Amino acid sequence: MDATQIKKKKILVIYFSQTGQLYNILQSFTSPLQGKSFINVDFLEIQPKNKFPFPWRPVDFFDVFPESVYEEPCGICSISDSISNSEYDLIILGYQVWYLSPSIPVMSFLKTKDAERLLRGKPVITVIACRNMWLQAQESMKRHLLRLKANHIDNVTLVDNNPFPLNMLSILIWMLLGKKGPSLNGKIPESGISGKDTGDCRRFGKAVLDAILNEKMFCRPVLKGLGAANVNEKFILIEEIGYKSFKIWGALLRGSGRVSPGLRKLALILYFVFLMIMVFTAVPILLVVQIILRPILGKKLKAKRDYYALPSGE
Numbered sequence: 033m034d035a036t037q038i039k040k041k042k043i044l045v046i047y048f049s050q051t052g053q054l055y056n057i058l059q060s061f062t063s064p065l066q067g068k069s070f071i072n073v074d075f076l077e078i079q080p081k082n083k084f085p086f087p088w089r090p091v092d093f094f095d096v097f098p099e100s101v102y103e104e105p106c107g108i109c110s111i112s113d114s115i116s117n118s119e120y121d122l123i124i125l126g127y128q129v130w131y132l133s134p135s136i137p138v139m140s141f142l143k144t145k146d147a148e149r150l151l152r153g154k155p156v157i158t159v160i161a162c163r164n165m166w167l168q169a170q171e172s173m174k175r176h177l178l179r180l181k182a183n184h185i186d187n188v189t190l191v192d193n194n195p196f197p198l199n200m201l202s203i204l205i206w207m208l209l210g211k212k213g214p215s216l217n218g219k220i221p222e223s224g225i226s227g228k229d230t231g232d233c234r235r236f237g238k239a240v241l242d243a244i245l246n247e248k249m250f251c252r253p254v255l256k257g258l259g260a261a262n263v264n265e266k267f268i269l270i271e272e273i274g275y276k277s278f279k280i281w282g283a284l285l286r287g288s289g290r291v292s293p294g295l296r297k298l299a300l301i302l303y304f305v306f307l308m309i310m311v312f313t314a315v316p317i318l319l320v321v322q323i324i325l326r327p328i329l330g331k332k333l334k335a336k337r338d339y340y341a342l343p344s345g346e
């Protein structure tokens with residue numbers, strides 16, 4: 033269709049990003065849409081009233097765990113009137129995962145009146161950039177979008193492709209020291225989403241552009257067949273079990289905090305020891321057990337994999 037005949041479309045990109053990683057991904061995604069006379073792309077950065085400083089102090093990094101898992105909101109700065117009063121045709125919602133949950137700033141935004149107004153009845157494409165454990169966070173995100181009566185049409189996920197536990201070590205170094213790496217003379221790889229994967233996000237923007245040019249309504253997935261969300265089967269059970277244990281630890285930490293801040297600190301140290309034992313012993317053991325049980329678990333895991341890859345598919 034001739035571009036001059038197309039009804040102008042308004043797209044809102046909502047995001048939070050500490051290091052700029054997610055922002056760069058969203059810029060790459062939307063690059064084919066920007067500068068077009070018939071498309072308006074607005075960026076809305078979610079700004080917590082009390083900033084989460086980066087790099088993190090170790091105590092703060094672990095202290096946000098219970099509130100992340102129990103989705104306790106923080107204060108969010110109000111958004112500009114021009115965005116708040118606009119009607120958008122498509123929302124692109126970028127978020128990162130904190131402790132198998134949507135990060136506190138993004139989840140807090142989803143609990144505001146602004147989110148209710150902006151997302152209600154609108155098609156939403158979620159874009160996740162995290163280390164590589166996002167399945168449970170996305171389950172929570174789906175519940176939020178359902179509550180907000182948004183139409184979740186697509187999901188794009190980008191992860192750190194380095195193998196576990198190297199990507200775990202590298203993200204701890206990045207988050208706590210601010211050093212993305214590589215570290216230790218290249219023994220620990222650079223953390224985060226690769227430059228290639230970031231650049232390749234253009235293909236999603238291109239697909240959205242094609243949908244607009246062909247006057248397709250955004251009521252069903254437009255990113256199918258583009259490798260939008262690849263589910264790593266090896267981590268499905270680990271995440272499901274891990275999330276349950278996070279709920280128990282989260283409740284313990286919140287409960288101890290209500291008794292006294294000192295008790296919460298003590299419980300936090302215990303939790304840190306537990307987490308490190310889990311990550312560097314239980315997780316590798318579970319990975320081996322899964323390989324052994326593959327003939328029995330294979331079908332079930334495949335069904336779960338297909339489910340988690342929805343709505344865009346792999």
Ligand SMILES: Cc1cc2nc3c(=O)[nH]c(=O)nc-3n(C[C@H](O)[C@H](O)[C@H](O)COP(=O)(O)O)c2cc1C
Pocket residue numbers: 048049050051052053054055093096128129130131132133161162163164165166203207
């Ligand atoms: C407190 C905290 C917890 C995190 N937990 C997870 C997690 O459970 N799973 C995961 O894949 N990544 C996790 N990450 C990594 C983030 O999802 C993300 O990749 C990183 O914070 C960089 O995002 P940003 O710079 O765009 O904000 C965590 C990061 C932080 C700061």
